[in-house]
Amino acid sequence: xxxxxxxxxxxxxxxxxxxxxxxxxxxxxxxxxxxxxxxxxxxxxxxxxxxxxxxxxxxxxxxxxxxxxxxxxxxxxxxxxxxxxxxxxxxxxxxxxxxxxxxxxxxxxxxxxxxxxxxxxxxxxxxxxxxxxxxxxxxxxxxxxxxxxxxxxxxxxxxxxxxxxxxxxxxxxxxxxxxxxxxxxxxxxxxxxxxxxxxxxxxxxxxxxxxxxxxxxxxxxxxxxxxxxxxxxxxxxxxxxxxxxxxxxxxxxxxxxxxxxxxxxxxxxxxxxxxxxxxx
Amino acid sequence: xxxxxxxxxxxxxxxxxxxxxxxxxxxxxxxxxxxxxxxxxxxxxxxxxxxxxxxxxxxxxxxxxxxxxxxxxxxxxxxxxxxxxxxxxxxxxxxxxxxxxxxxxxxxxxxxxxxxxxxxxxxxxxxxxxxxxxxxxxxxxxxxxxxxxxxxxxxxxxxxxxxxxxxxxxxxxxxxxxxxxxxxxxxxxxxxxxxxxxxxxxxxxxxxxxxxxxxxxxxxxxxxxxxxxxxxxxxxxxxxxxxxxxxxxxxxxxxxxxxxxxxxxxxxxxxxxxxxxxxxxxxxxxxxxxxxxxxxxxxxxxxxxxxxxxxxxxx
Numbered sequence: 001x002x003x004x005x006x007x008x009x010x011x012x013x014x015x016x017x018x019x020x021x022x023x024x025x026x027x028x029x030x031x032x033x034x035x036x037x038x039x040x041x042x043x044x045x046x047x048x049x050x051x052x053x054x055x056x057x058x059x060x061x062x063x064x065x066x067x068x069x070x071x072x073x074x075x076x077x078x079x080x081x082x083x084x085x086x087x088x089x090x091x092x093x094x095x096x097x098x099x100x101x102x103x104x105x106x107x108x109x110x111x112x113x114x115x116x117x118x119x120x121x122x123x124x125x126x127x128x129x130x131x132x133x134x135x136x137x138x139x140x141x142x143x144x145x146x147x148x149x150x151x152x153x154x155x156x157x158x159x160x161x162x163x164x165x166x167x168x169x170x171x172x173x174x175x176x177x178x179x180x181x182x183x184x185x186x187x188x189x190x191x192x193x194x195x196x197x198x199x200x201x202x203x204x205x206x207x208x209x210x211x212x213x214x215x216x217x218x219x220x221x222x223x224x225x226x227x228x229x230x231x232x233x234x235x236x237x238x239x240x241x242x243x244x245x246x247x248x249x250x251x252x253x254x255x256x257x258x259x260x261x262x263x264x265x266x267x268x269x270x271x272x273x274x275x276x277x278x279x280x
Numbered sequence: 281x282x283x284x285x286x287x288x289x290x291x292x293x294x295x296x297x298x299x300x301x302x303x304x305x306x307x308x309x310x311x312x313x314x315x316x317x318x319x320x321x322x323x324x325x326x327x328x329x330x331x332x333x334x335x336x337x338x339x340x341x342x343x344x345x346x347x348x349x350x351x352x353x354x355x356x357x358x359x360x361x362x363x364x365x366x367x368x369x370x371x372x373x374x375x376x377x378x379x380x381x382x383x384x385x386x387x388x389x390x391x392x393x394x395x396x397x398x399x400x401x402x403x404x405x406x407x408x409x410x411x412x413x414x415x416x417x418x419x420x421x422x423x424x425x426x427x428x429x430x431x432x433x434x435x436x437x438x439x440x441x442x443x444x445x446x447x448x449x450x451x452x453x454x455x456x457x458x459x460x461x462x463x464x465x466x467x468x469x470x471x472x473x474x475x476x477x478x479x480x481x482x483x484x485x486x487x488x489x490x491x492x493x494x495x496x497x498x499x500x501x502x503x504x505x506x507x508x509x510x511x512x513x514x515x516x517x518x519x520x521x522x523x524x525x526x527x528x529x530x531x532x533x534x535x536x537x538x539x540x541x542x543x544x545x546x547x548x549x550x551x552x553x554x555x556x557x558x559x560x561x562x563x564x565x566x567x568x569x570x571x572x573x574x575x576x577x578x579x580x581x582x583x584x585x586x587x588x589x590x591x592x593x594x595x
Contacts (some may be wrong), residue, residue, distance in 0.1 A: 060352075107350075107379055109485055115350065119374045125340045129347020132332070136308070137351065156371070159340035 005048075006215045007278055009256065011080060013043035014275045017244045018268060019078025023101070025264040031097060035075035037212070037239040038146060042079040043274035044218045045144060054084040058109040063141050064114040064130050068123025069148035070104040071256070077101055077110065085112035088183030092102040121154030123147070124174060128164045129173035131232070146175045150182030152193035158203070164232045172232040173225045174200075175213065179241035183227045183255050200234040211238025224255060245270055284383065285424075285452040289480075290388040292424035294319025295385035296431035297356060297386075298326045305367040308348055310334060310357045317447075318388045338363040342371035342383070349381040354435055355406045357383055361390035361444060365406035376440045377413040384434045384441045385410075389436045390420075391531035392559060392576050393448040395569035402564035409538025410442040411509040417441040417462055418509040420530075421536075423453045426506055429460035436460060438464040446531070448569045450481045453504075461527045465512035471501035474587045475519035475526045479505045480481040481573075482529035482557070488580035493587055500587060511541045513549070520550035526533065529583050531573070534558035553593035555586045 016039040020063050024030035042248060046052070050063040052223040067076045074094060081088040093099035104118025114130070118121040127145035134141050166174055175195055193199070196205040206228040210217035218237075225233035242248030243256070245267040259267055301307050301323055313336045324331040334341045338359050339520050345357040357364070358399035364387040376383045387406060394402045411418045417437060421427040427445060434441040453468075468483070469490050478486035480557070483504050490500035503515055503522050519526060526546060530538040539556030546554050573579055 064350075081380040115347070116374070116379045119370060120374050121339070122343050122371055125343020125371070126347035126350065128340070129344035129349075130351050131347075132344065133348045133351030133353055136330075136348075136353070156337075156343065159337035160343065163334055163337070163340055163344065230427075265435075 001216050003217050009043045009047055009215050010265060011275065011278050012047055012270055013039040014244065014278060015082055016042060016075060016078040018271045019081060019088065019091045020074040021245070021259070021264060021267050021271065023074040023077060023091045024258045026092040028258050030069040030074050030258055031256045032074070032157060032258070033181065033241040033248060033251070034069060034148060034177065035072045035241045036248065037241050038072055038075050038177050038246060039243070040213045040215065041146070041175055041218060041237060044073055045214060046079050046083050048094065049222055050144070051141065052112065052153065054112065055083060061139060061141050064127070064143045064144065066103050066115040066123040066127040066130070066145045067117055067129065068145050069120065069151050070123065072116030072146070073105050076113070080112040118158070120151040123155035124157050125160040127227035128160045128169065131164070131169040132167060132173050135169065141171070143172050144175060145172070146177060147198065149176060149178045149180065149187060150190070150192060152176070152196065153191055161200060161203040161205065168230045169232045170229050173222070174232065175236045176234060176236045177239050178236055179239045181241045181250070181255065182251050185252055197234065197236045202230060206231040206233040207236060208233065209236045210238070212239040213243060244274065285453060286449040287424035288447060288449045289421050289424060289427035290319045290447060293386055293388065293431060293445050294322035296428040297323040300371060300431060300435055301327045301330065304354065304435065306354050308332065308353045308355050310338055310341055310355060311346055312338050312359045312363065314359055315510055318386065320358045320386070338368040339371045340585035342368045343375050345383045346375040346379060355383045356386050358386040358388065360401060361387035361403035362401055362408040365409045365442065369409050373413050377416055380415060382438060382441050383433045384443065386443050386445065387466065388445040389447045390444045391446060391480070392564045392572050392578065393446050393531060393569040395447065395572060396566050398566035399563040404526045404533045404559045404564070406444060407508050407530070407532045407538065408540065411541065412464065414440060416509060417507070419462070419506055420444040420480045420508055421506050422480055422504060423450055425452060425454040425458050426460060429458065430506065433460055433462050434442045435442070446481055448481065451484050453484050453487070460506065463507050463510045463512060465503050465505045465507070465515040467515070468502040468504050469500065471499040471524055473499045474591050475501040475503055475523045476530040476583060476587060477503045477505050477516065477526055477538065477542055479508060479518070480531050482531055485578070485580040486529050486583055489583035489587060492580060492584050498587065498591060505538060506536055508541055511545060513545050516545045517549050518544055520546050522566055524594045525553045527557060527583060527586045527590050529557040531578050532558050534560055553590050555590045557583050557586050
């Protein structure tokens, strides 16, 4: 990947992280950890991969993104706002009773959201349905689903995986945010879904394992998905929960709690510094 | 009323899907390994390319249905009521109800008349579950004529619909002049002493009960309530005013189904006695369907008894 492109993607991701912090801080609630871990892949998807039109969010031939790990809504909203689907300023209204930015994604209220999610395990099934719908209609749009690693504990994920594999839904890419933490602890402490890629392979999926914060790796992973014409692809991304904010990184406690003012300012200072360095 | 042709509403569902499929190529039918029993197999035979079997995975069934609906298809998703409304409740609630997607749930084998399979498969809670979801339309046809009409009405309706069909062949109640509109109940026989509000296979029993009561000098209005949600408030209020007492009759738990819906309206508008005929907060058991219907009090005799009690309660 060209350095300028990578830099632009990093800048977008950093701004998305600031959007996450803004939303969660002003809401005094939300899920910063698992939002920060997917900002890089969202930057890549919305800036490089996805055919979407902010002025026409329901454009029939658009690519779809289903945030199956719906609690990472702050990251999705930040990416959509940065793309121009709605004002960035609105991110501060996250979770407020007079805001359209619901705690978990709502397709009827938020421009650019393709599926209402939040109850884990359900988004991937809807993504499978969309991919099947595209095949039946001989439409060539692609469907992306982002899942948490803890979400893989939901049985419905494997119902969906079995079906997608058997139907060879090559227009479906599942992205697994493998940050190794869930609310009650590490994957191992709770109920580890490992090995992840092998499980998807057993369900007849193409799989790629990458560092989810490395844009070159993301580029090659999605290229591998493109190259596979007869199977859905699962991209298993190793990520850092809380990525980009030092005190949130790899800390279980930041799964679902908001920073106080001091913590917010510290986090924004770090992100601003990172942004300044990128833009220098 | 027409002569006593017998047909299961699930049979009518399967036939109607084929008819609908011929008219509208946006119609897709999904099943979860029960196509022979739910009768979606008829559609599968006619339109194999528009039939999708997800296997024994009802949660995924509802999610895939939602995703297909999100791409502009009219999706009928079928399984037994126990699994469609029961097992997959939260998928229906969040992926179909909350999203207002255009999914029609065709739930067969509802109620005690499943028969020999026994309590694990006799879903008497589905109406209560489904009508608690905001915006969900809940339909429970009385015979094959009405079942067909429900399928076409559901397809024409934009948004989620739950349709409840039975396994047992039941007598035809309606003739070819029958018309159906979502949200509208219908007076089948006029009467002045008490109203029986019935749904599903209990409509025929209600008509028989009314006939028997006529012989005892009790004048009964019978209302067919094929739409449980949105419930026809006007016909209920009118019935309460004109007859002063109501009895509900359904092949479902007395908790939360038609009985619940009717009492909610009547208590808040024209408070008159309402007695409920249904499954009395118990699990069913194995046995021939018709025998079970009598054992659990889902018959004309029990309705007539309750109607007399309701008349006695009038002030």
